[in-house]
Amino acid sequence: AQSVTQLDSHVSVSEGTPVLLRCNYSSSYSPSLFWYVQHPNKGLQLLLKYTSAATLVKGINGFEAEFKKSETSFHLTKPSAHMSDAAEYFCVVSGATNAGKSTFGDGTTLTVKP
């Protein structure tokens, strides 16, 4: 079984300040973890993924995430928020041993204030 918990349903930051979106996971095997972004009325865009290689993963648009097995966490960070980062973010766990099914977190809405 696998599950994902996004600890914050809403995060609000000022433009230029750091972003932290928190994600904890549960998995009975070595998971693959992903962060996706969804802008209003749009599809999903992959930001980054962890698939058992380096624990610090760099993604697109300046985002990165660190896989911490001891804490079962995969938090998403960005040093400096842009207005264009305002969107919905989903943490996702998946695994080849689970027939490839993906389990989505409930999402975190990021608001960026000018």
Next chain:
Amino acid sequence: GAVVSQHPSWVICKSGTSVKIECRSLDFQATTMFWYRQFPKQSLMLMATSNEGSKATYEQGVEKDKFLINHASLTLSTLTVTSAHPEDSSFYICSAPGARGETQYFGPGTRLLVL
């Protein structure tokens, strides 16, 4: 990278009619595809797993007779919403796993509005 397409991107239909949504893997083969549904301001929920050459497997609570899935080939899966009702209005997204299975490639989604 691998690309998954969906057609149509938008569909409006009358209550009681059926709607077919296509999901295609454009540059790779997929023996398995997944169908998700997303209601406004909610997360994606897995509806079913589409299997090429065999029956789809449905998640608990999803009516298999209402959401017909056909995996016609190694690059095409279709989802037919039969006798659609307004409560079926949603954003439907498909995905296909990459070669090693751990990365899912998502389609752009199909927005269904049932009047």
